[in-house]
Amino acid sequence: MKQYFLVSACLYALLSQNIFAEPTGRIFITNEKSNTVSVINGETLEVESEIAIGVRPRGIGISPDGTEVYVAVSEENLIAIFDPKTLKILRKFKSGSDPETFAVHPNGNIYISNEDDAKATVYNPKTGELIAEIQVGLEPEGVAISPDGSKVIITSESTNMLHVITVPGNTITDNILVGSRPRAAVFTKDSKTAYATAEITGEIVKIDMENAKIIKRVQLEDPKSKPKDIILSKDEKYIYVAGGRSNSVWLMDADTLEVIKGIPVGKRVWGLAITKDGRRVFTTDGVSSTVSVIDTSTNEVIKTIAVGKFPWGVVIDD
Amino acid sequence: MLKKNINKLLIGFYLLVFTSFCVSAETIEIDLAYVGEQENSALLGVQQGLYEANLQGQFLGQNYHLDIISPANALDSDYSNYIAVLTAVDLKTFQKMSEQFPGIAVFNLSLEDDILRTTCLPNALHIIPSSSMKADAVAQWHQKKPGSNVTAQAWHGDFVKFAARDLNKRFKKKQGQTMDDDAWAGWAAVKMTSDSVARENISDAKHMLTHLKTNLSFDGQKGSNMNFRETGQLRQLLILVEDGKIVAEAPVRGVARPPTLDSLGLLNCEK
Numbered sequence: 137m138k139q140y141f142l143v144s145a146c147l148y149a150l151l152s153q154n155i156f157a158e159p160t161g162r163i164f165i166t167n168e169k170s171n172t173v174s175v176i177n178g179e180t181l182e183v184e185s186e187i188a189i190g191v192r193p194r195g196i197g198i199s200p201d202g203t204e205v206y207v208a209v210s211e212e213n214l215i216a217i218f219d220p221k222t223l224k225i226l227r228k229f230k231s232g233s234d235p236e237t238f239a240v241h242p243n244g245n246i247y248i249s250n251e252d253d254a255k256a257t258v259y260n261p262k263t264g265e266l267i268a269e270i271q272v273g274l275e276p277e278g279v280a281i282s283p284d285g286s287k288v289i290i291t292s293e294s295t296n297m298l299h300v301i302t303v304p305g306n307t308i309t310d311n312i313l314v315g316s317r318p319r320a321a322v323f324t325k326d327s328k329t330a331y332a333t334a335e336i337t338g339e340i341v342k343i344d345m346e347n348a349k350i351i352k353r354v355q356l357e358d359p360k361s362k363p364k365d366i367i368l369s370k371d372e373k374y375i376y377v378a379g380g381r382s383n384s385v386w387l388m389d390a391d392t393l394e395v396i397k398g399i400p401v402g403k404r405v406w407g408l409a410i411t412k413d414g415r416r417v418f419t420t421d422g423v424s425s426t427v428s429v430i431d432t433s434t435n436e437v438i439k440t441i442a443v444g445k446f447p448w449g450v451v452i453d454d
Numbered sequence: 455m456l457k458k459n460i461n462k463l464l465i466g467f468y469l470l471v472f473t474s475f476c477v478s479a480e481t482i483e484i485d486l487a488y489v490g491e492q493e494n495s496a497l498l499g500v501q502q503g504l505y506e507a508n509l510q511g512q513f514l515g516q517n518y519h520l521d522i523i524s525p526a527n528a529l530d531s532d533y534s535n536y537i538a539v540l541t542a543v544d545l546k547t548f549q550k551m552s553e554q555f556p557g558i559a560v561f562n563l564s565l566e567d568d569i570l571r572t573t574c575l576p577n578a579l580h581i582i583p584s585s586s587m588k589a590d591a592v593a594q595w596h597q598k599k600p601g602s603n604v605t606a607q608a609w610h611g612d613f614v615k616f617a618a619r620d621l622n623k624r625f626k627k628k629q630g631q632t633m634d635d636d637a638w639a640g641w642a643a644v645k646m647t648s649d650s651v652a653r654e655n656i657s658d659a660k661h662m663l664t665h666l667k668t669n670l671s672f673d674g675q676k677g678s679n680m681n682f683r684e685t686g687q688l689r690q691l692l693i694l695v696e697d698g699k700i701v702a703e704a705p706v707r708g709v710a711r712p713p714t715l716d717s718l719g720l721l722n723c724e725k
Contacts, residue, residue: 251620252623252624254509273509273510273513274506274509274510274624275617275620275624293617293620294506294617294620294621294675295506295509295510295513296510296649296652297510297513299513308513311513311514313514313652313653316671316673316679317617317673336673336679337671337673337679
């Protein structure tokens with residue numbers, strides 16, 4: 137009798153707590169100059185709503201359990217948190233100066249690059265507690281975390297480096313010099329390889345993360361292609377690179393780093409995100425104030441969605 | 455007895471190998487010299503560059519030092535330990551320095567004289583733009599807006615494009631004043647030197663000079679990768695200013711012929 141009670145109590149608790157939230161399928165976009173987050177419906181690809189979030193929202197990310205979306209509100213020096221279902225703002229916490237980009241660690245902590253302070257800071261977003269401060273090079277921007285949680289890459293734009301931070305120590309264990317103004321990085325699923333972009337040299341580098349060494353580097357031919365965000369296709373055979381003012385997303389072979397095709401999108405494309413099923417890539421086209429939707433089976437744009445002013449970051453709740 | 459001695463030898467050998475590994479991992483010290491007045495804003499730029507070079511250097515095992523030499527001592531100082539010399543001196547002093555110290559890069563942070571460019575001094579690196587570059591920039595603008603009262607500058611405190619905003623912001627924060635042309639020149643000279651040390655592992659003056667003249671691709675936070683002409687002039691975009699406000703950049707789009715940085719200034723050495 138006691139056993140049945142226990143089991144049903146557990147089941148009830150499990151079901152009512154909703155430990156792993158059912159994803160909404162929504163795509164969230166920070167609009168840097170509208171001070172809002174646009175909410176795009178994943179089925180209809182239409183804007184459902186717009187959330188007033190604070191002054192100059194840029195980086196955006198989602199908690200590992202999918203219950204909270206984090207937004208770096210740069211001018212207010214804080215992280216705002218909202219519920220992806222109700223779209224209500226749950227809380228905000230002070231994050232150190234000028235947070236621009238951040239990434240969410242599998243353990244739930246967020247790693248933020250503080251552009252003005254040559255620092256990266258680590259926060260527990262549930263409590264707002266500062267966990268660590270790491271001194272890095274000038275103008276840190278890109279943050280990428282390995283899926284196994286063991287390493288974090290922070291790019292420092294003006295010192296032209298990728299700093300590799302080892303977790304849980306939260307100290308820098310390697311520094312890799314790359315091209316001019318490194319912007320973003322991404323890890324492969326097995327955490328053993330990473331790719332990064334350098335804006336001024338138009339460079340893509342492939343790094344062996346076990347030895348912290350560059351194994352391949354190429355320069356994009358288009359001089360206007362100031363690459364920013366970089367993501368991997370689901371099968372990791374391809375990389376997609378946001379090509380800034382070349383107004384294209386560059387599709388490249390992840391192995392040879394050869395450019396396969398340039399996919400024309402809106403103006404000044406910076407942000408990229410890919411759905412978990414790998415079928416769609418969403419871009420933020422800052423100067424056109426649009427989001428372009430790429431179908432990865434054809435690598436063509438299937439829709440262009442008008443959002444707020446100067447869309448910057450994109451995250452998908454799926 | 456013999457075995458004991460061999461053991462001692464082996465231990466000694468291992469120690470030697472071990473310490474040599476330690477020695478090879480130590481920090482490299484790099485020395486720069488600034489020759490000019492202390493009040494010159496070029497020095498502020500140099501010091502900003504030095505701070506940033508050391509910020510990068512700490513992650514790479516490189517440590518930069520700066521010695522300040524007054525113009526009065528320009529010609530009798532010993533530059534043999536420096537990797538480059540950064541100068542904000544008068545025309546005659548610069549010409550003499552260039553002649554007297556041929557094996558080291560002599561940066562020009564302040565002189566616009568065209569003659570310095572056309573005489574193609576082999577070790578001179580002119581960061582500051584020449585008079586003819588400025589005149590060409592103004593002339594281009596006048597094709598668009600004739601008669602307007604503009605000047606051409608290397609830098610401006612309100613310039614925000616190409617990460618200039620970041621540089622202006624951090625310079626002002628650290629140095630307490632707005633970055634001007636000479637300060638930008640000082641900063642750029644140091645940064646291109648430290649970038650070359652970091653990327654190419656160059657630690658001597660001769661290789662530094664060759665690398666800067668022939669192989670440089672520098673991000674001066676005002677646009678495209680910068681390099682030097684055979685005249686020793688740094689190719690760069692210029693900022694056109696009217697009434698203290700930025701009106702355009704040169705080369706002026708749609709007007710510049712050729713539509714590149716080479717539409718500004720003198721390209722060739724006087725033969």
